Amino acid sequence: MTKVHERFLKYVAFDTESDPDSESCPSSEKQKDLGYHLLDEMKSIGIQQIEMDANGYVYGVIPASDGCETYPKLAFIAHMDTSPDLSGANVKARIVKNYTGEPIVLNAEKNIILAPEDFEHLGQYVGDDLIVTDGTTLLGADNKAGIAEILTMAEVLIQSPDIKHGPIKIAFTPDEEIGRGADRFDLNKLDADFGYTVDGGELGELEYENFNAATAKIKINGSNIHPGSAKGKMKNALLIGMEFHQMLPAFENPAYTEAYEGFSHLNDFGGSVEEASMLYIIRDHDLELFNRKKSLFESAATFINQKYGANTVELGITDSYFNMKEKILPHFHLIENAQKAMEQLNIKPLIVPVRGGTDGARLSYMGLPCPNLFTGGHNFHGKYEYIPIQSMEKAVSVLIEIVKIYAQ
Template sequence: MKVQDRLIRYSKINTQSNPDSETVPTTSCQMEFSKQLKEEMETLGLIDVKLDDMGYLYGTLPSNMEEEVDTIGFIAHVDTAPDFSGENVNPRIVENYDGNDIQLNSEVVMKVSDFPQLEKLKGKDLIVTDGNTLLGADDKAGIAEILTACEYLIAHPEIKHGTIHIGFTPDEEVGRGAHHFDVEGFNCKFAYTMDGGEVHIIADETFNASSVEVHIKGFSIHPGEAKGKMINALNVAHEFHALFPKNARPETTEGREGFNHLTDMSGDVEEAHLQYILRNHDAHKLELQKEAMELAKEYINKLYHQELVSISIHDDYRNMYEILKDNPEPLNYATKALEQLGLNPEKESVRGGTDGATLTFKGLPCPNLGTGGGNYHGRYEYCCIQEMEQAVSLIVKIAELVASKA
């Protein structure tokens, strides 16, 4: 099956995760999709295919060599982002893209002026949305590429490879994808998450990440009698947020610049809640951001002469470069594979995180590779078919290079 046909088929299945759910996986639709993938993996000829009760799906492409070589893995996630609708996805192919704006529906246009990276895709074939949903290439393109590569290797036994383990995770988009991953059972020397953008980019660095919950107590009384008595928790929330610089927000930062991102604000006069995510590639700078949250709490409480504000800080994941810089083997293989495919490899510091960041710190070095998609998590998402095909070739080439080490 062609890799684009897999993506189109997968994208029509809603698998959005839910950050407000405490179940594992957070949505039942993810489990249903994984059951379908399990059947497909078994039909392809993968062995030891296992779907556990938390939605983690594993399988193995056995070695076709007499010599023993390193076991490696490829990983993708089954869920799509909850940021935008994933129901009734209706993808279509734009063949031989002409480099101009793309009319997604009668009202929605994907403009080159908004997304200048489209200029590089002129002449390629793109899978796009109908403007009403996300596409789900993040990360169903990764799943499609991994299974298509397995299918190719099975059909071409002349290409020698060692044992390859496959892992598909739930709930990556809500930050829980690697929480219950069986690293010990996966038993690989190293692995790759197929969860990036342009196919020639190797992501060896992520943010360090923390989340902050802020709770604010107010004092409600009839507004006609409020002078000197009322404390409006919503106003206090605004005062708290205003203590942080505007140039340290996602919309004002780029590259290796960190940020504080207010993701949710709710409440009333009596009580208010704020939720933040803090991100920085530099671990020390992230600690300073966390300290600033504590100082803001202390300032507001002193201003009002009472404990109105309380905060809770949770560390989410760390920059995988801390480990990968001392374990460069998977990066070296990916770089060599891209070069042999005629592509110019580039390293990237991801402004985000992947399952690979957590897995790397669990003992499985796991850089991230591109899948050919872009504009993730929204109606303007797309995936380039030619880059998907290159991603399949990249997986095959990495397996071949690892095997040639014997």
């Protein structure tokens, strides 16, 4: 039987970075390279009805144990892409065995150090084996750890006929990191009653509240002219962009917020005097506050256009996903059973609001109630990302325990 971390280390060798500027699905064709590998692996494990559709979505089924065919059909879902925030190519992962609690030198040449004084959660894992990067890429535990955990669970179930279970559905999606993971998800093909995304963070995390999310794209149309004769004529798009940003609340910024506090985050800003662009993500758990944030963008754009002329600022706001809470509460057994599974394994459930989103949020609104379970990783989307092997193993155990509970 393949160990969960062995699977994971194979998957991170695939560069699956999604591309927010692409209109195709998947947004980067290289995501399918991992998809084809997963199909082969799923076949070798014994998963049935496997396929990858034209859009890069991978599906599979573990038929119910004899006598359990009418039990709830549970889906376990993860995503194949990694964040475009940092390169996922040429990932050089290594295992720090029996972590001592001291700083970990990821890259001596570039003086990149994973230190407990910067990341206090490292102290929880003294004695564990940590998978880290060399400090030049992200690791990819978000969400290749989830894929590894789901397929390890699948292998255990198939090789252990004494573990009774209902129908188990498996799906791996592209493009979750750019907000499109559920865009072309075929729920009819999945044919599940309930689901769990395995896309959370540290050991014990259980999430059924997430941000309401939107993206604001701004184009600023300036007017360039030689600075020696620019008086009364030049409109500097870069300076207008800075002015626009200053109209937003300074402390509604990710660097100043936590828990249920929302934010507007300037993710990209570039251009020239003639033309500039800005990309924001807008987040809030509270729908009223979320809509208020979007309205503030519209007010700022209106003000700038009144000041500098019509169409100086072109603003487009697109909703990405909404808080899944209202869709989960009518099916709260999903949370209670996940808690029960963790407690039976002596894992303390950490019910926290997601300061982000998952495919599960969109899927919940599409008709598949789908909270989020931990993978065990930390510091996603950056060079300090790491994951303890023991947390991955416990994630597999939780998935198996949930399956058992739904078969009781």
